[in-house]
Amino acid sequence: MSSAHSVIGSDKIAGRPASVAHLFLSRVEATPDGEAYRFPVPVDEHAADGAPGAEQWRSLTWAQTAARVQHTAAGLMSLGIEPEDRAAIAASTRIEWIIADMGNMCAGVATTTIYPSTNADETAFILANSGSKVLFAENAAQLAKAVDQRDQLPELRTVVLFDLPAERPEPAGLTVLTLAELEERGAAYLKEHPDAIRRAVDALDREQLASLIYTSGTTGRPKGVRLVHDCWAYEGLAQQESGLLRSDDVQFMWLPLSHVFGKSLICGQIATGHVMAVDGRVDRIIHNLPLIRPTLMASAPRIFEKVYNGIAGRARAEGGAKYKIFMWAAKVARDYARTVQESRLATGRDSAPLGLRLQHALADKLVYAKIRAAFGGRLRGSVSGSAALAPEIGYFFLGAGVPILEGYGLTETSAGVVVNPAEDIRVGTVGRPLPGTEVRIAEDGEILLRGPAVMRGYHDNPEQTAEVLEPDGWFHTGDIGELGPDGYLRITDRKKDMFKTSGGKYVAPSEVEGKFKAICPFVSNILVIGNGRNFCTALIGLDEPVIMQWAGEHGLAGKSYAEVVGSPEVRNLIEGFVKKLNAELQRWQTIKKFFVLPRDLDVEHGELTPSLKIKRPVVERTYAEAVQEMYAGANEA
Structure with a gap:
């Protein structure tokens, strides 16, 4: 193996439970009446205060969440689904996705994730390659993808629908249930086997398969990444221990849960017990922010770029003077954030010249306060991942009081294993490793990662596994980077893209x-x-x-x-x-x-x-x- 230029990080998290299912049951016991999730539901058009198309936000406590999760898990058991069997989820981000996934984990069943935008051919490939026996499908459109390719899916037995169409589908060779019906089956099963969930969770092994997440891939067929229960238990506790997530947070979750990034943040939320508002409709983000008033949310860089471009475009449309004020304020934000960061690096203190501080205070009243209000007014940080964030965008939002915590990880590392700490953001870097993760730079500049979050291989693909995973646990990311003397990692490019x-x-x-x-x-x-x-x-x-x-x-x-x-x-x-x-x-x-x-x-x-x-x-x-x-x-x- 290539020698390293430097290695940082160590295994600091000891005594973690074997799975997120253990974390979940512990969370329920600790704070049963605490609010766990918020989610939008349509308002009955016949209600006194309702109107067609209207909706309202509802909540689930941890105890209420547990009841639904356990009924879902027991429902799977009643169907004869066994530990490490696969149950796929093809749905957008919504509360039912979380219920289904946690139900799988508490039954010892491994979740296969499928983006709802995936076409029928690739959906069939993922279902067949994973050997999924159950499909949680959001609606009839997702069900149709499986039905169209039914001859390729000999393992698939049952489809559980989140949204039942007006005419109940009855595809040949498949049992179709609603999620509510599966939960009803589970409730009946638990009356006969009241300790079934506890026994199933106690039997979980940390090296048991928990998730098969297929890399979307820029070339060829996607590869199934094998993530075990220990991967997710580690992610949950590492996010908690690092301070990335706090128990008093309100997190807005709109990221696709089919992606590893969103899934990992669910694990952290279970560890800390904070509130998560769940709504994956991208066209509702701007509408939802002032309603939810999150303290934390996660996003891809493209969203921040669109927000910045949108603000600049509106300022331009409002006239020359307002546009000039915005452009001036944007420059002040970048200059202020860059100056404070350089001061912290040089002296350990956050400082800027008096003239710049006065300009920043004026720009705050004229521009930045409105930007913060658009994000709900109390956002302490927004985690960015999945692609590179342009430094100038990072400096702008940091200077405007909306700090972006850029991080780094891959599907093969259970999402983020390196992230900028909120108290010491270094724009232009992806931060420091989470506790328990090691980072090294190989002789050719490639970033190597090792730790509990690293996958156990590609599903049924030992050749490609051997290409990226060393026998001693080091994973070859394919990215090129540099480690600073203070342990901050900077990504310079994809090895294959250079x-x-x-x-x-x-x-x-x-x-x-x-x-x-x-x-x-x-x-x-x-x-x-x-x-x-x-x-x-x-x-x-x-x-x-x-x-x-x-x-x-x-x-x-x-x-x-x-x-x-x-x-x-x-x-x-x-x-x-x-x-x-x-x-x-x-x-x-x-x-x-x-x-x-x-x-x-x-x-x-x-x-x-x-x-x-x-x-x-x-x-x-x-x-x-x-x-x-x-x-x-x-x-x-």
Whole structure:
């Protein structure tokens, strides 16, 4: 194995229980009447205070949650589902997802996660590869994916629906129940076997399979990542011990629970016992924030980029003076956050010059206070993961009083195992390892991780497991990074994404892409290209609401999105930002040519993974003609 440049972290968490199911039962015993979850429900249109389409938030205590979880677990037992059998969940983020997953864990059943956006072919592959015997399906559309591929799914016996359609489906060869009916079966089963849940949880082994989470993957079929009960018990206690989550938090959970990031935060919430508000509807985030008033939420960087672009776009639309004030305030936020961070590193104290402090106080009254209010007014931190956060975006929100706690992890490490502490954020890094995780940098710069959260391998795939997992537990992440003397980790790029130009110069595309996102408020996605070429080019997708607002103000009102982004006016606009970018880059990194995409990249066309990572090979194939044209007849050095 490659020798390390440095190693940080150690196994500090001892005496953890064998599973999150143990943590869950302990939590229920400790705070049975404490609020566990909040979730929206439709208001009966015939109620005195109701109206069609209206909804209200309801709560479950830990004891009420336990009753539903235990009935679900016992319902699975009544169906003959045994420990380590697989039960898949294909649903959006909602309270029923959590009930089903915890029911699986308390029955010793392993959860297979499926994004609701996954197509029928890949859904069938995951169900078949995992050997899932039960499918928790959100609705008839998710059920249909399994029915359409029924001949490929000999193991699947039962489908449990969260939402029952008007006409009850009766697919051949499958038993269809509602979640309520499964819980009723479980309640009856527990009358005959009252100690069934406690016995099942007591029998759990920490190395027993708990979850099969399929990597969305940027190429090829997804791989099933085997995460055992110890992975999740570790995540829960590490988040608690590190102070990332606190018992008095109110966390807004909208992340897809099919993704490892959301699942890991559920484990931390069970450990600390704080309140979690659950609603996965992305179009309701802005509406929900002032209702929930979270102290903590987690997100992907794209959300923060969209928030920033949206704020800038509204300021621009309100007129020259307001836009100038916003741009000034944005610069002050970045300067203030950067200065305070540098002061802390140099002296151990947070300080800034008097003039900058006065500017920051004024900008706070004019701009930052409104931003904090939009997030609910009491957000102490927002955890960011799954992709790189542009430092300029991080400095802006930190300076505005909405600190983003950037972290790092993979599906193969049960999500985040490195995170910035709220009391000492270092923008531009992904923080320090959680207690119990070790980090090392190999000779070629690759980040290696070891600890209880690391997967036990890829499901039925020993060859690919051996490629990334050393016998002594070190996991090869495929990312390139650096460790600072204070133990903070900085990611420089994906090992497989780095490329060398024909002139022999290495380029880290994510570094260039991150810089452009910080400069250009109109960009949604950018893909830098240049492997084996004599210069770099870029494919650029624009943020539709922001660019369409700009278009309406610049003589392009009434035109379609494709017409707008293909116009000379937008071409000139983006070219100005590319020139600004190039001024910050080494010569071999500069973008010589670019192409504005006729539509933004998306999950539906297979260009983004469900966690919003760009599938580079797919995008390059889709726009191969545009790429070829950018390099046609080129001899630039």
